[in-house]
Amino acid sequence: MxxxxxxxxxxxxxxxxxxxxxxxxxILRDIPISVHCWQGDDVTGFDQPQSLSGGIQATGNYPGKATSYEELMQDIDKAFSLIPGRKKLNLHASYAIFEDREFADRDQIKPVHFKKWVEYAKKRNLGIDFNPTLFSHSMADDNLTLSSPNPEVRQFWINHCKQCIRISEYFAEETGIPCVLNIWIPDGYKNTPADRLGPRARFKESLDEILSIPYDKTKVYVTLESKVFGIGLESYTVGSSEFCLSYAKEKGITPLLDNGHYHPTELVSDKISSLLLFHQNLALHLTHSVRWDSDHVVLLDEETMEIAREIVRSDALNRVFIATDYFDASINRIAAWVLGVRNVQKALLCALLExxxxxxxxxxxxxxxxxxxxxxxxxxxxxxxxxxxxxxxxxxxxxxxxxxxxxxxxxxxxx
Known part of the structure; x- marks a missing residue:
């Protein structure tokens, strides 16, 4: 009633x-939405002092940004208290906590560096999703990581991703909820490259080595995310849609589609049905793209609605991992979280009512x-x-x- x-x-x-x-x-109550932690501190994280890189920018200086893990957890709590339904917490590796432990660089991070996040999640009955952080680091200064021609750089990031798979398995074992691990690289060039094949071949080899480690595939779902361009990477990205979809299919991992990572005439909503015919699972990062940019707060626009309709019409709510991914420092950060996630839920509700x-x-x-x-x-x-x-x-x-x-x-x- x-x-x-x-x-x-x-x-x-x-x-x-x-x-x-x-x-x-x-049904709506039980659809888990994975909410990204990085809206609360403008993608700063806790492990590196340097500014954002990798074609990423957070613009604005609205007051109240979280500057510690305690403040970020407090803000997430506030946002979650205003968001209905099931939620997961989506972390980047750069949010490792070293408060009472010796610093470890990204190729050496371990589950213990995320113990406080696990304690936080377990108290709130939350699952945790995870992302290797292949940007905002001295080993990614030229925006080349897993595709770098420098074998030392490649190995650093390969080791980082391997550690992230181990940490993801830890999250799943501790919370009792499977972890979605998403690999995204910023690699690319501002100007037209002389060699497109070489970087992609190196990226493939790096991914092969990362996925060679054993892990429980019922606990960790590895996904691969593509991108069409980034700021300073306008002419070529190594991890293109064609590459990532082909690799995911070949290796039996999950493709991840961010609806801000495509050309203006491409719609993620139109891709969902095709991919569900060839992949057991599909992962989404929902944002509001403003050409030429992405990572704006999700709006209840036609594409958000159509994405939700396609998931529901395909009877794929149990096959599609839904997460948010945006960061806006020009408005109240908690409001951005609440508004965006509620819009995802409104879109799903409209689809379910159809x-x-x-x-x-x-x-x-x-x-x-x-x-x-x-x-x-x-x-x-x-x-x-x-x-x-x-x-x-x-x-x-x-x-x-x-x-x-x-x-x-x-x-x-x-x-």
């Missing part, structure tokens, strides 16, 4: 399409007129009331901005 005693209208509207809102809310079997039947029968009419009618159906009920059941406020304003005044502005 809905909050207002007589307001059954939203439920009845969807019932007229054959949609059971109770079932939908139960009578997809009826729509598919109309398409198969060639009744495109009725198909268009029904799809347009659904755009004004009262999904917002259903989302409000979801928030109520999860004991999360509908108006979260007031709480964020208070937190900003009492916590962020005192830092």
């Amino acid at each position: 809905f909050r207002r005693k007589k307001n059954n209208q939203p439920r009845l509207v969807y019932a007229s399409y054959g949609v059971d809102t109770e079932q939908v809310l139960n 009578p997809s079997a009826k729509l598919k039947a109309l398409q198969e029968s060639g009744n495109f007129t009725k198909l268009m009419v029904m799809k347009e009618e659904l755009k004004t159906a009262p999904f917002g009331d259903i989302f409000a009920e979801f928030l109520r059941r999860e004991q999360v406020p509908l108006d979260y901005y007031k709480e964020i304003e208070t937190y900003e005044r009492e916590v962020l502005m005192t830092r």
